[in-house]
Amino acid sequence: MEKLNGFIDKLPEISRKVFDLYIIHGYSHKEIGEILNISNGTSKWHLSNARKILRELITEQDRVELSRSFG
Numbered sequence: 001m002e003k004l005n006g007f008i009d010k011l012p013e014i015s016r017k018v019f020d021l022y023i024i025h026g027y028s029h030k031e032i033g034e035i036l037n038i039s040n041g042t043s044k045w046h047l048s049n050a051r052k053i054l055r056e057l058i059t060e061q062d063r064v065e066l067s068r069s070f071g
Contacts, residue, residue, distance in 0.1 A: 007057045011050050014038075018046035019054075 021027040029043040
């Protein structure tokens with residue numbers, strides 16, 4: 001969990017806020033839009049962006065740990 005929180009902290013600010021509001025707190029994109037003064041579509045884009053970046057960070061971390069194991 002600590003690693004995941006570290007990865008989340010590396011997200012761009014707005015993407016991190018949308019990720020937190022949607023995934024952690026369960027807000028809808030409409031509610032997030034109202035909170036952050038952005039459109040639903042922009043909220044969806046930031047969530048997608050956050051997920052993409054997190055996948056990349058986790059994949060890279062897995063590669064590093066695997067290379068250490070067999071390095």
